[in-house]
Every structure is written in C-alpha cells, then in structure tokens.
Amino acid sequence: MRTVFWDYENNRLQMIDQRRLPIALEVYSCHTYEETVTAIRNMVIRGAPAIGVCAAFALVLAANQSNSIKVKGLLSDLKKARNDLQNTRPTAINLAWGLEQVMKDLENFHGSVEELRTIILTKAQNLADDDVILNKRIATFGADLIENGDTIIHHCNTGALAAVDWGTALGSIRMAHEQGKHVHVLVDETRPRLQGSRLTAWELEQYDIPYDIISDNMAGYFLRSGIVNKVMFGADRVAANGDIANKIGTYMLALAAHENQIPVYAFLPTSTLDCALENGDLIPIEERPQDEVLEIYINGERATPKGAHARNPAFDVTPNHLIDAIITEKGVIFPPYRKSIDNLLNN
Numbered sequence: 001m002r003t004v005f006w007d008y009e010n011n012r013l014q015m016i017d018q019r020r021l022p023i024a025l026e027v028y029s030c031h032t033y034e035e036t037v038t039a040i041r042n043m044v045i046r047g048a049p050a051i052g053v054c055a056a057f058a059l060v061l062a063a064n065q066s067n068s069i070k071v072k073g074l075l076s077d078l079k080k081a082r083n084d085l086q087n088t089r090p091t092a093i094n095l096a097w098g099l100e101q102v103m104k105d106l107e108n109f110h111g112s113v114e115e116l117r118t119i120i121l122t123k124a125q126n127l128a129d130d131d132v133i134l135n136k137r138i139a140t141f142g143a144d145l146i147e148n149g150d151t152i153i154h155h156c157n158t159g160a161l162a163a164v165d166w167g168t169a170l171g172s173i174r175m176a177h178e179q180g181k182h183v184h185v186l187v188d189e190t191r192p193r194l195q196g197s198r199l200t201a202w203e204l205e206q207y208d209i210p211y212d213i214i215s216d217n218m219a220g221y222f223l224r225s226g227i228v229n230k231v232m233f234g235a236d237r238v239a240a241n242g243d244i245a246n247k248i249g250t251y252m253l254a255l256a257a258h259e260n261q262i263p264v265y266a267f268l269p270t271s272t273l274d275c276a277l278e279n280g281d282l283i284p285i286e287e288r289p290q291d292e293v294l295e296i297y298i299n300g301e302r303a304t305p306k307g308a309h310a311r312n313p314a315f316d317v318t319p320n321h322l323i324d325a326i327i328t329e330k331g332v333i334f335p336p337y338r339k340s341i342d343n344l345l346n347n
Contacts, residue, residue, distance in 0.1 A: 002132075002164050004045060004054050006125060011064060013057045015045045018161055022202040033062040033081045040088040040095070043193065047162025048236045048272055049131050052098030055085045056124040059102045063117045074113050075106060078120075090284045091245055091315045092236040097271045101127055128164050134269050135166035137329040142172025142232075142267055145325070145332070148181045150229040153219055153257075156190045156247035157199035158234035158267060168267035169232040170200060172327070177209050185211040186222055190247060192292045192312065216249050220256040231257040235268040242320030242337025243280025248313055254322040263324040270328050273341060280317035288312045 004015040007029070013036060017028040028044050030036045036058035039045055045054050062081035068074045082099045089095055102123045109116055146152070152173060156162075159170030166174070176183055185204060190196035197213045204211045214222065222228050231253060237245045244250070244266050257264045277283060293310035296303040304310075320337050330347075333340040 002128070003047075003050050003161050004057065004164060005128065006057055006060070006121070013054070013061060015039065015050075015054060016161065017044050018046060018199060019044055021161075022198055022205075030058070030061065032065055033058040033085065036061060037084055037088055040085070046195070047157065047167075048092040048094040048234065049135065049163035049168070049269060050161070051089060051092055052094030052271065053124070053128045053131055053164050054098075055095050056098040056102045056127045058085055059099065060117075060121045060124050063120045066113075069113060071109060071111070071113055071116055074116060078103065078106070089286055091286045093274045094236075094269075094271050098127060131164040131269075132166060134329040135163045135168060135171050136175075138168050138267055138269065138327055139166050139171035139175040141329075141332055142169065142265070142327045143175035143179060143181075145230070145265060145327070146172065146176040146181060146183060147229070149183075150176075150181070151184045151186065151227050153186045153188065153214075153222065153228055153231045153253065154200060155188045155196065155231075155233040155250055155253055157195040157203070158232075159200060159203040161199050161203060162234065168234045168269070168327070169265070170203060172267060173209065173232070174203075174207050177207060183209060185209060186219075186228065187211050187213045188216050188219060188249065188253070189213060190249060191216055195247065216253075219253050223256050223260045223262055228257075228260075228262055231262055231264045233266060235266050235272050236315060237277075237283050238266075238268060238273050238326070238341075239277040239280045239283060240273075240275040240338055240341060241279050242323060242326065242335070242341060243283070244318045244320070244323060244326075245280060245283040245285070245315045246318065248316050251316040251318045251322075254318045258322045264322060265325050265327060266318075266323050267327045270330060270345065273345065275341065275345070280319065283315075283317060285316070286314045288314045 013030040066077040159167035188196045290310035
C-alpha cells in the first residue's frame with residue numbers, strides 16, 4: 001500500500017500512521033486540512049517526499065472545505081491553508097515544493113469552483129503518482145552503486161514510508177536486494193524518535209533483507225572495524241553548493257565515515273534541491289519539543305531528572321566535502337557540487 005493516498009470514495013486523505021509502527025499498521029484519516037497540519041507536525045507522516053505529497057492533498061481538503069462560490073474566494077482560502085501548512089516543518093523543502101506545484105498557475109484559472117476543485121485533486125494525485133516513478137528511478141541509479149556482499153550503514157528512514165512508495169536510499173537497497181545482490185544493513189536507531197529502529201527495521205523485515213540495529217553512537221566502531229562498505233542516507237534540503245540538511249546525527253556519521261575512507265552517499269529527488277540558498281548555513285533547522293529527548297524510560301522508570309531541560313534540533317547540516325555522491329532521479333552527481341547541481345537541473 002502507499003504511504004499517503006486519497007480515498008476517492010469518502011473524499012478524505014489517508015496515510016500510514018508512522019507513530020504506531022512497528023507495533024501496528026494503522027491508517028490515519030484526515031477530513032480537513034487542519035487535521036493534516038496536525039498530522040505533519042506530530043509526525044503521523046514524515047519523510048520529505050511523503051510530506052510534500054501530503055501537503056498537496058491537504059490543499060484538496062482545503063478546497064473542499066471552502067464555502068466560497070467564487071474562484072477568487074476559493075483561491076484566498078487556499079492561500080491561507082498553504083501558509084498554515086508551510087509553517088509545520090520548516091526544514092523539509094519538499095513541503096513547500098508540493099504546495100507550490102498545486103498552486104502554480106491557479107491565478108490564471110477561468111472556470112467554475114467545482115472545476116477548480118477537480119484540477120487541484122488531479123494535480124495532487126499526479127504528484128503522488130510521479131513520486132513513485134521518481135523514487136524508483138533513484139532506486140535504480142542507487143542500486144548500481146551497491147555491490148554484492150556490501151554492508152551498509154543506513155541512517156533514519158528513507159524507504160517507502162518516507163515517500164509515497166519505494167523511497168530513496170532504502171529504496172536503492174531494496175532494489176539491489178531484488179536484483180539478487182546480498183546486502184547487510186546496519187540500522188542506526190536514529191534518536192530521539194527512533195526512525196531507524198522502528199521504521200527502517202520494520203521495512204527491512206517486509207523485504208526479508210538481513211539487518212542489525214545499532215545505536216547511533218556505535219557507528220564509529222563499525223566504520224573503523226573495516227566491515228562497512230558504504231554509508232547511505234536521505235536529505236530534507238540541499239543547498240546550491242551541495243551542503244545537506246538531514247536527520248540529526250547525519251553529520252557525525254559522515255565525519256566518521258570520511259575519517260575511515262568509507263564512501264558516503266546521499267539520496268534525494270531534485271525537488272529537495274534549494275538553489276536559492278548558497279550554502280547549508282542558511283537552511284532553517286527545526287527544533288522539536290524537548291519531551292522527545294527527555295521522555296526516556298528504563299524498566300518503567302524515567303531515565304532523566306524531572307527538572308531536566310533538553311535541546312532537540314531535528315536536523316543537522318553535512319558539509320558537501322563529506323559527501324562522495326548525490327543520487328537523484330536524473331542520475332548520480334559528484335563534486336564539485338555547485339557545478340554538477342547546476343548541470344543536473346539545466347540538462
């Protein structure tokens with residue numbers, strides 16, 4: 001099943017509730033765009049490509065909610081919804097991109113309100129369908145970089161759950177597995193929300209791909225041991241120079257890999273590229289509630305003092321010199337990234 005999809009029979013948005021995995025596979029329904037705002041903020045759905053498509057479908061809900069009988073009024077309601085949605089998760093550029101793809105050219109629309117609603121749904125559905133195609137292309141290019149017998153450290157979750165289907169880095173591992181290559185994955189837990197141990201491990205179980213879960217701070221040990229062949233992760237925003245914002249912990253992982261001459265690969269659709277930003281220092285970093293860090297329990301007992309405070313940046317920025325290659329749906333690019341990104345987007 002797809003991670004996020006439109007229920008045509010009941011005119012609602014549905015998505016896999018990623019908070020419940022791996023305990024239960026449940027579908028979460030949104031009937032209003034406000035409910036979708038909450039779902040994105042609370043990480044019912046996460047992953048840059050999935051969020052972008054989810055936001056697009058949220059505009060369908062906003063259009064259906066609007067009581068306006070004129071196109072101008074409907075567009076005004078859509079702009080308000082777009083602004084509310086854009087503020088949910090500031091780092092992932094795909095969210096703003098998905099909204100922009102739906103809103104593009106609507107100002108020039110001449111027709112009825114109902115026709116406009118149909119166009120918005122068609123646009124959102126096309127984005128969802130295209131996402132599957134693009135991610136499968138990424139997976140095909142990525143699988144070419146994976147050799148039979150590779151052991152790969154994978155950070156966060158970049159599989160089907162992070163997209164509409166297939167995914168990026170994990171999608172490439174899945175593709176290599178389906179090609180008959182023997183791959184073993186070391187799955188970073190990815191604290192504090194454990195997207196690795198909860199979601200990536202769950203996906204690998206579905207694909208019957210061998211894996212071991214490791215805590216984030218074990219990565220250096222395994223990289224230095226000589227058993228790791230590659231490090232793979234996704235991206236939530238990439239600056240014009242190739243600096244990459246990704247799930248917190250990516251920077252430390254890339255540093256350790258670079259020190260041990262292990263190639264580091266980032267996987268992403270071109271919609272994740274933000275060439276308006278010169279470098280990664282300009283990427284806005286979301287800071288999430290401190291309870292995600294503090295609410296840790298061992299043997300039923302809270303493991304942090306009651307009066308403790310925490311910092312919880314959800315992402316960090318990995319400088320481009322630590323990235324050996326970037327894999328997109330248009331192909332694989334290498335340093336110098338400013339030039340290769342420009343060539344990629346203009347060819």
